[in-house]
Amino acid sequence: MIGDFEVKDEDLAGRIAVLETKHGKLETPAFFPVINPLKQEISLEELRSIGFNNFITNSFILKKNGVIPNTIHEKFGDNFVIMTDSGAYQILEYGEIEQTNRDIVSYEAKIRPDIAVFLDIPTGNADDREEAKLSVETTLERGKEVIDIVDQNQDIIWVHPIQGGPFLDLVEYSAKEASRRASYKMLALGSPTVFLEKYKYDTLMDLIYTAKSNVSRGIPFHLFGGGVPHIIPFAVALGVDSFDSASYAIFARDNRYLTGERTYRLEDLEYFPCSCPVCSRYDPSELLEMKSEDRYKLLAIHNLWKIKEEMNRVKQAIKEGRLFEYIHQKAYSHPALYSAFKSMLKYSSYLEKYDPRVKGNVKGVLLFDANSMKRPELLRHSEFMEELSPKKAKALIICGDRLNSPFISDPKVKSIQGKNKDYDLFVALPFYGLVPVMASEAFPLSQFEIPDTLDEITISETVSKIKEILRNKNYAEIKFMECEKSALSHVMSINTTL
Ligand SMILES: [Zn+2]
Known part of the structure; x- marks a missing residue:
């Protein structure tokens, strides 16, 4: 239907899914390039050859121009999934527009895109709470109006925008109300562009989390204007399913060149760090010497390739259950992204809630620094340890830095186990804390890679x-073995008779 x-597939709170539309199945996470409805500077064939079978265009501009x-x-051909925006962005940029919600929605209902957005009021960067509240209330009223205007049996997926940023309580209210409206098959978070432009990626993470944690998990969730490759994986991890943006074109006009990690000015590049059809054919100086129209077009095509590549990387990371590792790595490419990462880690219990316990392809986890301790697998292990009841009155801790995993089969552990039958036996392990030897075959207690040298x-x-767990278990005696030369030797400073 x-x-x-x-x-x-799922990983963290992100997912690969299929959205059924009138013009076929759309795999998400998906990116909708913004297309000027009157003049396609990048042809639709070109768009398709890069790998996009979907785009978003503006119903307000079409209508205003009498198309x-x-x-x-x-008008655009049957082989694209087409989403229409409403002119809300124009309100954000230029203030009021001369169309009512009813005008735009009736027009959209007539031209029948696959996915349509009504004329919401973007909160933008409102400092004034009252103004932000008004944008939320008006958007909700207009959302109700749509239900009166359009035939509910129509095959359009109507999108309900969520407003209120940067006021998180308003975002929460807006998300809850929108999510309750069953006529809407898709939700979207409005106006993140203002935060993206100011590199306020941490605020953006707060907005996404607040909206996502207050809507039903099963509904597709769009992020308006979130179209730079470096932020996409963070948004996907929190559960964003689709994006749209004109940044590929706006940046190209300004000689800006996108990569997965950052944006370059074309003048600053001696070499292209990319092998797309544009970058394999030209070098930066050749592009700079071209007529501006030709250069613009080629840069826009490159930028689209980079966005497409990022979508594929994110999807592959989800398939492999490595989205956390991918984002962790990406966080180190810019301090603003590191802030986004840290902001996301505040929501690690939300990520853990949706992260599947069993993932098909994953052979092990890669652990790097203390941030890795916020991975869902490690949080889950900590919860398991908190709940574990002691079997014996005494505990024996073996420091596991040099043991073979799974620990239960390590000859040293076997021998210690044989001689200490009246002890609960644990291995002390960097990142994990304590691992019960008996459970050490469970994923990922033996399936991990850690650095030889650990940071402080x-x-x-x-x-x-480790100390906290031991304190809570109230063992009458705690014995340590193999810990003197271990990186975790400080565990021995806990009182051994409690
Ligand atoms: Zn390129």
């Missing part, structure tokens, strides 16, 4: 974790 959304096709697909924070946080 149109609007059905079937989840195929009234029988259907939007009659990882060591001290692991030691604190």
